[in-house]
Amino acid sequence: MSAEHEFAGSRFLGKKNNRNKLNITDSSFIVASVEAGNTTTKCILTSTDLKTGMTEVIGKHVRLTRDIQKPAETSEIFGKTIGGTELTKETLAELIRDTIHRALSEKNLTADDVHFVVRSTGVTAQTGEQLEMIILALAQGCLLAGFPPRKMTGYLSLNNMPDQLKPYSYLEQVYFDGAVAGVRPPAGPGEGIVSNEMEGELALAGIKEAGKHSGADIRNPCVAIDMGTTLSGRIADSSGPYAKTVANFCGYAGAAVDALIQKIDPDKKSAYELIGSENETTGLLDEIFKEIEKTKNEIMKSVRIMKIPDGLTCFGPFAVNAKAANEAGLALFGCDIGENGSDIEKLSEIGKAIYEAGGMSAVSALADEIMSEISVSLIDCIKKEGLLRDEAIIGMTGRAGTTGKKKELTIEKLKQRNIIADPEKKLIFTEDGLARGAAVMARCMNSLGCPNNPIGGRRGGKCIMKERQEFQNMK
Template sequence: MQLKPLLRKLGPKPHIAESPYLSLVSQTSSPGMNFKVDIAKTNYYVVASVEMGNTTTKCILTATNLETGKTYLLNKTVKMSRDVRDPKPGEEVFGKTLDGRRLTRNSVGEMVRDNLLESLKAVNLSVENDLNFVVRSTGVVAGFDSPDDVGEFILALADGCIQAKVPPKNMCPAMNKDNIIARLRPYSFLDKVFFDGAVASTLPPVGSSGVEIVANEMEGELATAGIKEAAKWADVDFRNPCCSIDFGTTLKGRVTNDQMPYAKTVGSFCGLAGAIPDAIVRGTGLVDKKYGNVLDVTGKYKPGVITEVLKDKVIEDYAKMAHEMVQIEVVPEGRKWYGSVPVNPKAAKTNGVVLIGCEVGENGKDLPKLNAVGEEVYKKHGIQTLLATLDLTSAMIAYRLVKTALDNKLITGKTAIGITGRAGITGNKPYLIVEKIGSLGIYDNPNDNIVFCDDGLARGAAVMARCMNSFGTPKHPMGGRRGGKCILAERMKLQNKK
């Protein structure tokens, strides 16, 4: 059977945003090194995204051209979070990963420090002379009692950055334009507008009470901003109104309206995402029963297009079997956790936000039951069918999340949809997600309104760093409505009124 007809059956190629890698020469590098761009003579803004999730701990270095607004990748250093060292005697355990790995402030700080320094060293850059900003975030919320407790984790991440000699001023907004280094000062609009909490022209879902709605809200905020930046590489206008879904180990994301100059968050996602295929894989015997994940498998095997088509009925049956255990709904008001994530649905309701969750049993307790799906599909049909089942399972999660948002009137035909995270963009998931969402009838051409990107959170860190220091690109706006113009004038008017 020929491959081209099979690819046609999967549908048109989705819009997948991929940033090219860029090489910068450090101000302290020895002469004669073979790099493309001298950082000391450019308008590139270098940001490190330091993040620790349930599965991976990353330091991703980016460089944004402040003339065009496009962000390039410099380096990725990725470690498995399960490799964080054990707590030492006397250290207080303040949380744990979804699979139970215990964390202390010191152990997290040390892992972050080593990751950041390793990432910079790999591209011959230095903290002192080349790194302009660091943004910290975490998706590890399983061991917390409330959304507010995530603050302790952010402090642990800060400890690691400070141990790596990052100045505190490189982790918070500049007070005025004079505090920005001279070569980048012309690109800042701090003399016209200040950072008022809106990232990429969207206000976070925190009401007058100041109560957090979901523990990993910052990750949802960064992922949304990151997809907005990434979409520029895919020629998709991913501005407000938009819906972002981050399929990391835990689920995060948000839905915005088209209010100007800042959109409001009207929907938020929480619960489980990549943890679901991880649980399926743990039943195969191919990975560790407790700490194994899909990344352990996809590093050795790749999904096959032929399998997707020739065994479509088998794959569909197993995906449906998995989904019989998956609940996707508006989070009930009485819940304190949902899919291991601390939530406050009462605050969501008060602030006009629809909180949509993905769950397996009561607070993720039935995740081990998914092992049986992986065990059966692998033993009877092999690794290719297993991977194809994981693809369809994720696509069905995306479909159900979007349908729930649609049923609650959060999404219209004007809403752009963005997908990021390992359980939403790998394998043939983008093809299947476009097909599934297309079946909802929201768009005449779904492919023009859906974009996929990797590292949405890290890209969002670069965007947040720019917003904090008012590094805008009026000719290439990221804020405002789809198809609209830059909102700088409206922001100035709003802030002057306040």
């Protein structure tokens, strides 16, 4: 592969598969990724060809989390989304059930057709109890949708595995020891370091898989940044056989631009609803663009992007354990709006003013400018902290980092500011990173490897199965 084609950096990878007829064969591994987020609740269906290791998105259904049923007076409200939607275990489970049913029925599939289910959440949890309730609601929703518990846990032996999958499993050679896509999770003592750890894990795995569709080798070392409503992601080094997680991301992402529309349409809670996934910003007058640039600079004064110092217990919408992160040798990088969201209201006033000056196109353009600035500032921050290696590839996923003009603006700004050489070759953007990561996690949990097309290991290196065997035998 020639150098100029080594990375499809500006290409938007992982577009959903729109085929009406699903190409499901005996080597297909079907995974349902179920995510309860602050803005949306999703069920995304993927099919991995276990002969090639390539994954395709074959179905998707997305619901607004705020459309959840109002809790009964007798129900216990255990938490809220960033937008203020109240959550109970029962109503969240029902929303998840309905979302799964719709995703399956749209593709004429049933729960029996799915081999494995991976659950994740982007809903901000301020306490361990809240996170536990979200996890329980996810599990209950999957059970209500018809998935038995065995489809949510890894097989412990080849004997327990469906006959169809046995030829592709290496459970007798290596077992699942917690590493996903060749990266070990941080070994923080005691309580968790940040509640969105699994989101970052899935995003990294999914970005690695998506890169394969361009012929790019996005293995370790690498960086994954998930710009959903909240920020997540991780940085992996080049250790072997498994890379170490050396940093996590947390804080605000899409919630920053969601704030812009709060006083434009009180019935909408996110830019996802009002602007849509692809922003239209053509036809704006020069004076409006000048006002957008001025407003962007004003907003960025409220945005704090930094390595989170020891001693903090909260950053943005997240409870964090910076002390435990430091003890584990893990850096935490975050994005806050003011101090723990104190300037969100200020952004709402600014959004209303821009809308009155230039309409929704101006708000869309401002959203693209803000989020590209945040993306660039995060990359610059990790570089200044010495955690961005020259050979590392940066993958981005999530609506607040990939939609509209954000991709082009991010690359342009990195180039103009000389933060990264040849950013077109070093950045990968992908849709549905978490869902793709769920497919990878499901394979890892069941040792469904593809040695001729590995995801784990170092860039340019071979499959690490032999190294894993030696590592596991030393335990």
